[in-house]
Amino acid sequence: MLENQSKQQNTISKYLNSLQVYPQLDHEELVKLFQTYEKGGKDSILAKKKLTESNLRLVVYIAKKQKGHNIPLEDLIQEGNLGLLKAIDRFDWKKGFRFSTYATWWIKQAISQHILKRKKIIRLPAHAVSAQKKLIQASDAFKELKGYVPSSEELSEMIDVSETVIKATIQSGKSIISLQQPIGDDGSSATLADKLEDMNPSNNPFESLAKREMMEIVKLVMNGLSTKESAILRLRFGLNEDIVNKDYEVSDAEMQQIAAGQGLT
Numbered sequence: 001m002l003e004n005q006s007k008q009q010n011t012i013s014k015y016l017n018s019l020q021v022y023p024q025l026d027h028e029e030l031v032k033l034f035q036t037y038e039k040g041g042k043d044s045i046l047a048k049k050k051l052t053e054s055n056l057r058l059v060v061y062i063a064k065k066q067k068g069h070n071i072p073l074e075d076l077i078q079e080g081n082l083g084l085l086k087a088i089d090r091f092d093w094k095k096g097f098r099f100s101t102y103a104t105w106w107i108k109q110a111i112s113q114h115i116l117k118r119k120k121i122i123r124l125p126a127h128a129v130s131a132q133k134k135l136i137q138a139s140d141a142f143k144e145l146k147g148y149v150p151s152s153e154e155l156s157e158m159i160d161v162s163e164t165v166i167k168a169t170i171q172s173g174k175s176i177i178s179l180q181q182p183i184g185d186d187g188s189s190a191t192l193a194d195k196l197e198d199m200n201p202s203n204n205p206f207e208s209l210a211k212r213e214m215m216e217i218v219k220l221v222m223n224g225l226s227t228k229e230s231a232i233l234r235l236r237f238g239l240n241e242d243i244v245n246k247d248y249e250v251s252d253a254e255m256q257q258i259a260a261g262q263g264l265t
Helices: 001-019 027-040 040-053 056-065 072-088 099-119 126-147 150-161 163-172 205-221 226-238 250-259
Strands: none
Touching: 001 056, 001 072, 027 040, 027 099, 040 072, 056 099, 056 250, 072 099, 072 250, 126 150, 205 226
């Protein structure tokens, strides 16, 4: 582990040293580069390259402040660089803001989003995984032999590990729950995943119920219309698929009423 940390530090140090060749630019120089970048063409590519290189140290500075989430610093720097590229593409130099202030927000956002995604992935150290495996095997063997789940003290005697370590190991795995875990004691095949909220707006039960009630109201109103009126409206809006599609004659007087109702001349 110490060896890996040493390699990581050496890699970061070499990377930081390589950035020393890129000078930091003042506001006026950055504006000129953004003006060139805005015009497009070959010069635009070189301008973006200089804009990126001159702000790489800013990414490292921000990434170092985000350490402590069990995520390699190289990963944070990489995500911060992506945020920097977004900032360059979106920056409007005409508004007079300093680019470093604008870029800082995008860099922090990119790094923060990466941290949130990684925190959702459960990662346990190798020794914790090994300890949990031993505990499970010992517990299963004890239960099969004795007929009940062993206590921490009994497990401690079986695998020659202190009760404190056993309790800590068990606690570290309590938050790990499979979405395929069965729920209920009724023998059904329902799992925890079946009970998760469906975030698809089209599957909202309240909206489905409201639409169903609205259809009932519309059908009730339709029943108060004449056969011709009801059929025409149903066919026009697709309210009933079992209506025979045929022509319905409309008189001149009815046409005038329809035109008047729609405000036509």
